[in-house]
Amino acid sequence: LAAAALWDVLGILLGGAELLFDGVKEHHVTLPSQSEPWNMKQLLVWIGQNLLKERPELFVQGDDVRPGILVLINDADWELMGQLDYELQDKDNVVFISTLHGG
Amino acid sequence: MPIQCSKCTEQRAVLKRPKTGQSLCKECFFIVFEEEIHHTIVSAQLFKPGETVAIGASGGKDSTVLAHVMKVLNERYKYGLNLMLLSVDEGITGYRDDSLETVKRNQEQYDLPLKIVSYEELYGWTMDAIVKQALDRGAKLLNVDKICTGHNADDLAETVLMNVLRGDIARLRRCTSISTSSGGEDVLPRCKPLKYAYEKEIVLYAYFKKLDYFSTECIYSPNAYRGHARAFLKDLESVRPSAIMAVLHSGENLSIKESVKMPVQGTCGRCGYISSQALCKACVLLEGLNRGLPKLGIGKHHRLHEKLLSQQPLSNAEERKLKAVDF
Numbered sequence A: 001l002a003a004a005a006l007w008d009v010l011g012i013l014l015g016g017a018e019l020l021f022d023g024v025k026e027h028h029v030t031l032p033s034q035s036e037p038w039n040m041k042q043l044l045v046w047i048g049q050n051l052l053k054e055r056p057e058l059f060v061q062g063d064d065v066r067p068g069i070l071v072l073i074n075d076a077d078w079e080l081m082g083q084l085d086y087e088l089q090d091k092d093n094v095v096f097i098s099t100l101h102g103g
Numbered sequence B: 001m002p003i004q005c006s007k008c009t010e011q012r013a014v015l016k017r018p019k020t021g022q023s024l025c026k027e028c029f030f031i032v033f034e035e036e037i038h039h040t041i042v043s044a045q046l047f048k049p050g051e052t053v054a055i056g057a058s059g060g061k062d063s064t065v066l067a068h069v070m071k072v073l074n075e076r077y078k079y080g081l082n083l084m085l086l087s088v089d090e091g092i093t094g095y096r097d098d099s100l101e102t103v104k105r106n107q108e109q110y111d112l113p114l115k116i117v118s119y120e121e122l123y124g125w126t127m128d129a130i131v132k133q134a135l136d137r138g139a140k141l142l143n144v145d146k147i148c149t150g151h152n153a154d155d156l157a158e159t160v161l162m163n164v165l166r167g168d169i170a171r172l173r174r175c176t177s178i179s180t181s182s183g184g185e186d187v188l189p190r191c192k193p194l195k196y197a198y199e200k201e202i203v204l205y206a207y208f209k210k211l212d213y214f215s216t217e218c219i220y221s222p223n224a225y226r227g228h229a230r231a232f233l234k235d236l237e238s239v240r241p242s243a244i245m246a247v248l249h250s251g252e253n254l255s256i257k258e259s260v261k262m263p264v265q266g267t268c269g270r271c272g273y274i275s276s277q278a279l280c281k282a283c284v285l286l287e288g289l290n291r292g293l294p295k296l297g298i299g300k301h302h303r304l305h306e307k308l309l310s311q312q313p314l315s316n317a318e319e320r321k322l323k324a325v326d327f
């Protein structure tokens, strides 16, 4: 249905997670079009290949985010939304907050 | 399909609670989070009306949330506490400046008095006076009765695990207590109102309330011993969130056989203050300042204490590690 659409996603990194992305907190991302909708699992792979600047082991673990990094999709805990299987919608807002940094 | 809040059944849920698995909306989450901390404070009788309580403030997430919640609860439930923020300026350029700036903003945001104790301030005192912990010193200056700190459930579970992994029975027994009574005339009682609050909820509380906090560089390299322990707990939590509470609960309920020999709490080889290491924190700090090695007072370098005590020079490699760093 939405095969030709592009997915515009706003990614925000907080709590120290931005330090792995050259200190940049806001990332406006246009995902390449694909036949199936993008899901979070694919987004993580894409982030790892295109945005993550250093020490990927501090952000991803296997094909998931590293435990201790919280994920919010449109300001709600992704644990309420299917986590890795969540299918991204155009204009979604994804926030990654590290809890692993000093406080 | 958005999930509804299981409490009010009206609003859209924004988080799944690690403690209970409940789905809550923002407002219900704020209430539940604050009420649980209130319950902790009341049931452990952490404060008495009229007390002056210093909140150990670093500008980080835990102490920022603690300051906010303490202010809210003190007003809502009329604790009658005189609250203030207390921060230690380690006098090191770099991230500490940013965290102090955050604390200064918090002072205005929460309308709480702030006192920053600098090592310089302590430095001007007599040798004897320096040998007390900086927070205690600062608190004393302000006639504070008690200090509360932002340690959360995840921190305490990690401490339990670390003490098990190090075989440190004495600390294992003490580490989960919610408050410590005064440890001598110059050490103030301390307490941890966030003891039963999950880190996830603290971070989300700060996020949804748009609290202003500062994150430092990753404190634990994942390969350090403590980093492994932290990562292990986080891995467990991702499978079963109640693991954090379970470890904490185990720590609280361990009883140690009479026949287990406890290490005697030692004293500092230089000044005689209570210390579990050869040198107390203040003496290490002072030594670091004297030798131009400011990091000496911050990290854990007790392997170097014997050298310091006997006035031996440090090796180049040791010195390099302790110089002020490029953050």
Ligand SMILES: [Zn+2]
Pocket (backbone or CB within 6 Å): B005, B006, B007, B008, B009, B010, B011, B024, B025, B026, B027, B028, B029
């Ligand atoms: Zn609700």
Ligand SMILES: [Zn+2]
Pocket (backbone or CB within 6 Å): B131, B268, B269, B270, B271, B272, B273, B279, B280, B281, B282, B283, B284
């Ligand atoms: Zn000493």
